[in-house]
Amino acid sequence: MKKYQLGEFEEIVLLTVAVLHGDAYGVSIRKDMETRLERTVSVGAMQTALRRMEDKGYLSSEFGEATQERGGKRKRYFTVTSFGKQALKDARDARSKLWEAIPSYVIE
């Protein structure tokens, strides 16, 4: 948790985007999270998280093609930037370090 401000929910969203790699847009991200984590996800919270992270530079987005589905509304595809990858790695490292520091008799 140094210079990367990444909340827990945001981290999960970001990871999901990485998982979906290339096919990450609103509905797919949400579905994946709901299935994998077995909990409901607020679409508002998720969208806000996506936009915020895009503002911070962890994500970039672009529009897909317009199709007949979805009333002609295009999909916005998100991808993780390298800066975002850094943030993820950093978060993982921070967590691992903490795990290692726990004396063995506390958690097995």
Add this chain to the structure above:
Amino acid sequence: MSNKNLRPPKLLLHFFRWFCHPDLREDIEGDLLETFEEKIESHGTRKAKWKFLKDVFQLFRPGIIRPAEGIYRLNQYGMFKNYVKVAMRNLRKNARFSTINIAGLAISMSVGILVTLALTDLYSYDEFHENKERIYRVTTTTNRQGAPSPKELASASIYIGEKIKAEVPGVEKVLFMYYAGFSDVVSENGPVEIKPVYSSGEFFDFFSFNLLEGDASTALVEPNSIVLTQSRAKALFGGDEALDKIVEIDIRSVPTQLKVTGLMEDPPFNSHIQANAYISFSTYSYINDRSRTNPNNFFEGNVYLLLHDKMGVSQIKERIGLINQEDNEGTSRMINNGLQAFTDIVPGKNLNNAFGVNFPTEMMIAMIALALVVLLSASFNYTNMSLARGIQRSKEVGIRKVNGASRLDVFWQFITESIILTLFSLIIGIALFLIIKQGFLSLPTSIVGMFRLEFQWVHIPYLLLLVLVIGLIAGGIPAVFLSRVKALTVLKGASRVSLLNRMAPRLILVVFQFALSMGLIIFSVYVYRQYQYAIHYDMGFDTENVLNIRIDEDKYDLLKNELASMPEISTMAGSAWVTGRTESGSTIVSEDGMDSTYINLNHVDEKYFDLLGMNLSVGRNFTSKSLITDSLLKDVIVNMSFLKEFKIDDPYKVLGKQFWNLRYDRVKREKIRVVGVVDDFIQSSSLLPRSISDFDSYIFFQESENFEILGLKLQSNDMIATMDNIETAYDKVGSRQTFEAKFFDAEREKDFAVLKMLYTIINFLAFLAISISTMGLLGISIYSTESRMKEISIRKVLGASFPNLLTLLSKSYVLMLVIAGAIAIPLAVFLANEIILNAFAYRFKASYVDTFSGFLIVVGIGAVVIYWQVRRASRANPADLLRDE
């Protein structure tokens, strides 16, 4: 894929679109839709809708909601220039319609301007007084036994004024202003007419009239003091110093010397107190000591209160109420006093016996209402025509939308157009107003003198507001409709757009205008007929060619002698005043003291009944004065209603009967004897139902002197010469008063001058309404014939004749006219009866022509317009129009 026709809940979708930031909208909305469709397939429609609802509300959060202010609306100037340009071009392109619209709106604007200026004039009345917030006028309401409804009077008794001064806390000062009638003062330059008022010394503490010379605190304290306005002083003394000079005025026929103790500025036009001379109240009291303590003497003047604090009003009212209660115990005549705020006098309630000038609130409201009606009528004309021509503009709207205009942008564009048009109308309206201003200010009543109608800086914001509001009203509906145009439908070359299907509102507007015009015409006809009826109504005596000359009492006989030789004068009679035009009452008590009644009276000589052609059905006339022997017993002649008051059935029974006459300002009572009975006649010229001073019974006292009016019955072919001769005779006699001779008939007409004014105004409005409706009709018919040109041409080719076409095209109008008539006629007749005619006890009989007048006139005009249009249409060469098919 299968349930394409099932759309997400429209309301929620719109809600989402409204709050969501535009940048984020597209993909999030797509997500919502996708989820929705999947949910329908998996769980059914209801659950899908429910989830949609949840999702939308989950999205209602800060990161997604758009900023409050429009984010792209920083620089509108460019678009505004474009709108103005396009608006001007459109005005020029559709010159005909634009002219019609501008003309209609300009006419109604001129009315709107008149009303605006009149209102500012009215509300500026009495505003210049510093103490205006703390000044209140005492009013009197009295319920005379047997009188229908109590009327409120603007006057009050000296008694109540002094009681308030003594007993009611919170009242700083009490001012008495009592009537002194008109007077003529003799000066080196001949008789000068002044309108004096008795006023107590507090006058200058109350009102902010500038005293140019003299001491404000003492000017009206001493008896026999008088303060003159500058103009009166000039008229009396020329350029000389007026202060301390002596002025002689007849007070109750007694010439009195008054010393000029002050010179004040002439009152401005917007003051309801317009007297031009003030005599100290102590002079009045000196002469009339009796009336001070009589609470029933509330006819003769006004009482004003200056409060310490405006907040204390309700308490003061209560105290006055208590005083009234005490005083009313045990009497048959209930007197109740109220307070009227000074600033509420103009415009204000229509009180009886009002002092100075007055403008009743009802009249003001009527004025505003009528102006509004005219304005709305013209605005709706514009609406109508814009809607009709909207189709031509829809392609333009489509292109604008494709280029990025939002619905709001289009809306503002059309509003801008209508505001610009209204602005033009305003300019022309101002010009028109200046024309009608002259007409208005020269209407034959004094009420018009209350207005100046000058433009001031303060009017500018009002007028601009007027433009904005009218622009919005007139252009609002077309703007909304046009902004709803869907770019796609229109650019594809869509058919007769839904705008045309909106015929119903347009037709309603046309019917409304027709109904308005018809109604106004009928109303005006009714008023006119009532006016004619009223001035020619048989009052029970003959007023034709009767001339009443005002003369000093002591010069009466001289004048009579001078005129005796004139052949044109068939009868001469003297009276104290003109019957029915002055109210003076007295109490008559039966001989045994058991019965009494308060009635109207006059003092006349034996020739009077001959002069007015009154029929003495019972008894005899007065004997000539040389035969009066018994000065203790006065002969009187009464009318038939008098008998009713004293419950005498047989008129012959009253002959020789004696009564007592009590007068207010004399302690003694005199014995009177009835010698004759005259048929009933209408006393009050205004034909109004019973008011407080309109008693049916009347009594004539025989008098041989103290006449102030000489009545002449004239028979002349050259009235002007006769009048000149009479005036010469008058001058010879050397009266102190200016020559004032009025024809009885002319006076009656003056009474109804208000009716005449009303009639003129309504006439004018009717004319306006017709003009506007005609223009509306013109616009609609031009449009509809133009749009049916093809159809007409085809019909012509197929052999339709002109009459066929006429019938075809006018069918719809006939229906509209009939509906308008069905609405307007009953409504107008009802209103005319309620508002105007109810004030009269006697009304004219309306004929069918009167009632249908409006209908016929409007139908006539409508027929002309339609005929003209159809003629133009049928003249067109079908070959030209059908060529490109």
